[in-house]
Amino acid sequence: MPAAIAPSPWPAPRGWPRTEPWRFASERIGDGAPVVQWRFARGGSFAPRQMVGVFGASCLMLLGIGIGFWWAGAPGVLPFAGIELVLLGLAFAVWSRHARDAETITLARHELRVEHRCGRRTERATFRAEWVRVEPAHDGQSLVELTGQGQRARVGRYLRPEWRSALARELRTALKHECLRPAWQHEQQEP
Numbered sequence: 001m002p003a004a005i006a007p008s009p010w011p012a013p014r015g016w017p018r019t020e021p022w023r024f025a026s027e028r029i030g031d032g033a034p035v036v037q038w039r040f041a042r043g044g045s046f047a048p049r050q051m052v053g054v055f056g057a058s059c060l061m062l063l064g065i066g067i068g069f070w071w072a073g074a075p076g077v078l079p080f081a082g083i084e085l086v087l088l089g090l091a092f093a094v095w096s097r098h099a100r101d102a103e104t105i106t107l108a109r110h111e112l113r114v115e116h117r118c119g120r121r122t123e124r125a126t127f128r129a130e131w132v133r134v135e136p137a138h139d140g141q142s143l144v145e146l147t148g149q150g151q152r153a154r155v156g157r158y159l160r161p162e163w164r165s166a167l168a169r170e171l172r173t174a175l176k177h178e179c180l181r182p183a184w185q186h187e188q189q190e191p
Helices: 048-071 077-097 161-180 183-189
Strands: 025-030 033-041 102-108 111-118 121-128 133-136 144-148 151-155
Touching: 033 161, 048 077, 102 161, 111 151, 121 144, 121 151, 133 161, 144 161
Parallel strands: none
Antiparallel strands: 025 033, 033 102, 102 111, 111 121, 133 144, 144 151
């Protein structure tokens, strides 16, 4: 059966076409100056509160099974249920340590700030927008490398590899726009 494409009889949604050129970023006004921010976080199936509920339900179930077998005359099952609980608790601890891993890239006032949080460590780098170089670390789908002023930061860990080149293009565009904005505009906008 052949298909035909016809124009939509409904009006275009509000804001269409997009007024922002950003695919991954959000733009806002902060302290009287425009701020462009990219935030990428580790994806997870459960929120931390949901994971606590799953862990609690699993503990109750394993203890119930262990106590049931102990009551039925098989006391050897209860220690193994305890070992399972300890291993499940360790897995939960490792998961919770990295549940809030994220990368945040902020461009404001001719400054690019990169923050990468992994577990308890937080790495920060600050670049002048005029001096930043944006390149792939190795090939087109590797992490995006930001270099300048003797510093280096790699971003895009929590982004699909095929989208990293689009992130690099978007960062270059934002840096170019920020460099074209005169510094006196920022000073004028301050209260």
